[in-house]
Amino acid sequence: MINELRSSLAAGIGRAVEHITGTVPELVSVEDPPRPDMGDLACPVALQMARKLGRNPRQLGQQIADHLNQHPIAGVRRWTIAGPGFLNAWLDRGAALFELIESVRAGAVAPKPVKVLVEHTSINPNKAAHIGHLRNSCMGDTLARIFRHQGYPVEVHNYIDDTGVQVADVVIGFIDLRGMSADDVRAVPEPFDYYCWDLYTEASERLAHDEQLAERRRVVLRALEAESGVEAEVAEVVVDRIVRRHVRTMRRLGIEYDLLVKEGDILALDLWAEAFERLKRTDSVYQANKGKHEGCWMLHLSGTAGFEDLEEADKVLVRSNGVATYVAKDIAYHLWKYGLLERTFRYERVGGIEPAPDGHEHEVWETTHQGGQEQSFGHADRAVSVIDVRQSYLQSIVGRVFYLVGEPQAGKTFTHFSYEMVALSPVTARALGIPVADDDERQFVEMSGRRGYGVKADDLLDELVRRATEEVGQRNPELSNSERERIGRQIAVGAARYFLLKYARNTVIVFDLEAALSFEGETGPYLQYAAVRASHIFNKLRDRIDVDAAELVGGLLREVEDPVYGATRAGVCDKLANDDGPLWNLVLALGRLEEVIEQAVESLELSLLAKYAFGLAQHFNRFYHGYPIVHAEDADDRALRVLVAYAFQKQLATALELLGIPLPDRM
RNA sequence: GCGCCCGUAGCUCAGCUGGAUAGAGCGUUAGCCUCCGGAGCUAAAGGCCGCAGGUUCGACUCCUGCCGGGCGCACCA
Incomplete structure (x- = not known):
């Protein structure tokens, strides 16, 4: 609602300025005033123009305001001038409210013919997921939800590095440290990812100090790539089991994938070979014949735009032993994402994943190179990769390759969604038994899969569920245990997801366990509680x-003269016009939802949506305390409040859906 | 060394393309359940916005230089 109003006001103000000064302003920005008593919308155009024209800003502003008051713009009741010359618009509140209600009731947007591919999660399949991974998955999932909300077909990928060093290390742990066979690994009891978490730490430790074992890693890596021997067999078991655990963990949070892309298949199906051939046809690839990269195939980047500051910008694509690097495979994958390779994957359904606790089951596929079937994955028009900021350099190489191979359209639409890591607060680190010296000045402790430092995602969720379920039980003693737990899980998910989405993406989250486990203040449950309150009111009505909210809303929209409940549209508008704060502030805030969603996806700053949703809930709670609805004495008052609560319920529900925060029926 | 990011209330963080009296949560203090559920609401205290210059009618915001911290710059990913 507000975004349309903003552009129509900007246009109207522009015309007024032109009429008065004879000059068309370059930019007319319509902003939100710092305080509600300064109006509903504000415009600093008089300040900018006055300077250019050498006029008094206050006087010019007054002239514009007078003109606008004589030639009104639809939606604005009056214009005033304030401060150094700000132009303040006071909206026609009734019109705004009913426009809001209309837009809230409008159906889904039209589908857009632009396929968006979102890659997220992409955890090394050798250990349990921790809260850092969770930040990635929550952001990727919310991004996907927003794209879908806007009408884009979305395909969600999770990239599985099944042939990398991290998997090799765990394979060494199983075979060399534990002396286990593939069948032994298959027989390891759940939680398998927890078992690997510890084993990986142990293997890393040994590998760091044992030359022979380190040499063994090179052998294992080659075996994984060649799919030979017990090493490859163990690796397959490890990857399969771990990936299923990851998918299960994320499913607890309402996060789903369409396709798991396995790095090994990029090699086995010669996607890399094809990409390599294509690269070789450009003049950007060469084989080094001397120096430290002798024998390696290199990607030429030195001196090219964006890489000129690096000492040795050229990147190894194929090692001297013939093994492709991670970037190489990622390049092939990204060319494939845009349908730029002839070759493609084979696919099969992923089995053996528990359905979500609520019974919901999403079809997940994975790539394969043995058997499988054809599917229409890929062929994206836009690709977004959610990967932490530490991989910015590598991602910029991937982005550059699109241009090198003559695919600028892909280069332009490819986005690295970067974000900062999650670190542990010193208090939380100590609580986990991670050594932090007392005189350590560090503000936080970085997590490390290799060292086993971190809060496992499932541990966080389990504790959240435990606390939430207990709290629900105390507040609702009449509920059965299974009901308590069902709601407890919803609250836990709300708490976790809000916590990981409320920070700006370039902010390092200093994870404090107690703060993350909180249900009060700026948390997911605060939002959920506000939503539950709203629906509770409708039940009470x-x-x-005997007031049916939908019927009341519908009647007022049709401007029924003598509605069943005794209110009239004119009466409602009159009440609204005379409101002195919280109610109108809520209405105004409700009108900003679509604008905030657009801003969030454009800036890739999902925290904007989280913060906005929290603000809505805050506005609602103030409204709730100050305006009785069921007990309202006047019919018009009650109708107005019902309309506002109705709009709130709808808008918050949309915001929560996008944030992936469940909406409990009670709490 | 080079590049990117960050220094805002006791703590954790917001602050839109420069705009009006810099906000929120936690914590602290004081209030609010004969009234739609207190996971809530109200109020108070708490700030040389890291430091120093510059640009501007106007700087938390833009530029430069310092100081402090983080992350990158592998034949790891």
Whole structure:
């Protein structure tokens, strides 16, 4: 609602300025005033123009305001001038409210013919997921939800590095340290990812100090790539089991994938070979014949735009032993994402994943190179990769390759969604038994899979569920245990997801366990509680005074003269016009939802949506305390409040859906 | 060394393309359940916005230089 109003006001103000000064302003920005008593929308155009024209800003502003008051713009009741010359618009509140209600009731947007591919999670399949991975998955999932909300077909990928060093290390742990066979590994009891978490730490430790074992890693790596021997067999078991655990963990949070892309298949199906051939046809690839990269195939980047500051910008694509690097495979994958390779994957359904606790089951596929079937994955028009900021350099190489191979359209639409890591607060680190010296000045402790430092995602969720379920039980003693736990899980997910989405993406999250486990203040449950309150009101209206909210809203929209509930549209507008704060502030905030969603996806700053949703809940709670609805004495007052609560419920529900925060029916 | 990011209330963080009296949560203090559920609301205290210059009618925001911290710059990913 507000975004349309903003552009129509900007246009109207522009015309007024032109009429008065004879000059068309370059930019007319319509902003939100710092305080509600300064108006509903504000415009600093008089300040900018006055300077250019050598005029008094206050006087010019007054002239514009006078003109606008004589030639009104639809939606604005009056214009005032304030401060150094700000132009303040006071909206026609009734029109704004009913426009809001209309837009809230409008259906889904039209589908857009632009396929968006979102890659997220992409955890090394050798250990349990921790809260850092969770930040990635929550952001990727919310991004996907927003794209879908906007009408884009979305395909979600999770990239599985099944042939990398991290998997090799765990394979060494199983075979060399534990002396286990592939069948032994298959027989390891759940939670398998927890078992590997410890084993990986142990293997890393040994590998760091044992030359022979380190040499063994090179052998294992080659075996994984060649799919030979017990090493490859163990690796396959490890990857399969771990990936299923990851998918299960994320499913607890309402996060789903369409396709798991396995790095090994990029090699086995010669996607890399094809990409390599294509690269060789450009003049950007060469084989080094001397120096430290002798024998390696290199990607030429030195001196090219964006890489000129690096000492040795050229990147190894194929090692001297013939093994492709991670970047090489990622390049092939990204060319494939845009349908730029002839070759493609084979696919099969992923089995053996528990359905979500609520019974919901999403079809997950994975790539394969043995058997499988054809599917229409890929062929994206836009690709977004959610990967932490530490991989910015590598991602910029991937982005550059699109241009090198003559695919600027892909280069332009490819986005590295970067974000900062999650670190542990010293208090939380100590609580986990991670050594932090007392005189350590560090503000936080970085997590490390290699060292086993971190809060496992499932541990966080389990504790959240435990606390939430207990709290639900105390507040609702009449509920059965299974009901308590069902709601407890919803609250836990809300708490976890809000916590990981509320920070700006370039902010390092200093993870404090107690703060993350909180249900009060700026948290997911605060939002959920506000939503539950709203629906509770509608129940009460129906049960106690036989008012059906949908019917009331519908009647007022049709401007029924003598509505069943005794309110009239004119009466409602009159009440709204005389409101002195919280109610109108809520209406105004409700009108900004679509604008905030657009801003969030454009800036890739999902925290904007989280913060906005929290602000909505805050506005609602103030409204809730100050404006009785069921007990409202006047019919018009009650109708107005019902309309506002109705709009709130709808808008918050949309915001929560996008944030992936479940909406409990009670709490 | 080079590049990117960050220094805002006791703590954790917001602050839109420069705009009006710099906000929120936690914590602290004081209030609010004969009234739609207190996971809530109200109020108070708490700030040389790291430091120093510059640009501007106007700087938390833009530029430069310092100081402090983080992350990158592998034949790891």
